[in-house]
Amino acid sequence: MKNSYLISLIAALALAGSTSASHAAGCTLAGLGWMVGDWQNASDPERAQERWVVAPGDVLMGSAWEFPKGQTGYAEVMTVKQVGDATTMALRHFDGGLSRAWEERDAAMMFAASACDGQSAVFDGQGDHAGEHLTYKRSGDRLLITGDFLHHGTPDHEEWQMVRAAADRR
Numbered sequence: 001m002k003n004s005y006l007i008s009l010i011a012a013l014a015l016a017g018s019t020s021a022s023h024a025a026g027c028t029l030a031g032l033g034w035m036v037g038d039w040q041n042a043s044d045p046e047r048a049q050e051r052w053v054v055a056p057g058d059v060l061m062g063s064a065w066e067f068p069k070g071q072t073g074y075a076e077v078m079t080v081k082q083v084g085d086a087t088t089m090a091l092r093h094f095d096g097g098l099s100r101a102w103e104e105r106d107a108a109m110m111f112a113a114s115a116c117d118g119q120s121a122v123f124d125g126q127g128d129h130a131g132e133h134l135t136y137k138r139s140g141d142r143l144l145i146t147g148d149f150l151h152h153g154t155p156d157h158e159e160w161q162m163v164r165a166a167a168d169r170r
Contacts, residue, residue, distance in 0.1 A: 027087045027113040027121065029058055032080060034119055035136060036060070039143050039162035050145070050162060058082065065096075072096045080113075087113040089123045089134070
């Protein structure tokens with residue numbers, strides 16, 4: 001089964017994305033295949049996890065959740081796909097019970113990939129999130145996710161040190 005998954009993943013990544021000059025630095029779905037996998041918080045794996053898979057239709061689908069000690073937690077859903085010549089990420093947050101979305105009903109957080117190489121990607125906020133950035137950097141079985149956000153004009157820097165889940169040693 002693992003071989004059929006690997007073959008499907010390779011085929012999906014080979015078919016994905018455009019090869020235009022604007023994506024020469026790897027900001028295509030195929031160039032972001034290194035994000036795929038099951039990741040967990042390095043210091044407290046039971047409190048935060050993130051998962052990325054290649055979905056039908058040339059889309060990377062991500063899901064994540066975090067339950068910091070003493071807090072109710074949250075979940076998020078992400079998609080990364082080609083929109084014209086751009087590689088975009090849409091992101092939505094929900095409370096830990098999935099009863100309330102953090103963003104407006106029709107207003108996911110939107111980001112555009114701006115700089116990518118074989119093991120890192122920077123996504124720049126669009127629209128109401130201009131000036132915000134999400135950065136993913138992989139080093140072996142480690143994934144550093146950095147968020148630079150603006151909450152009511154106040155900068156907020158967040159980091160998540162992730163490691164590949166033990167059951168997912170791709």
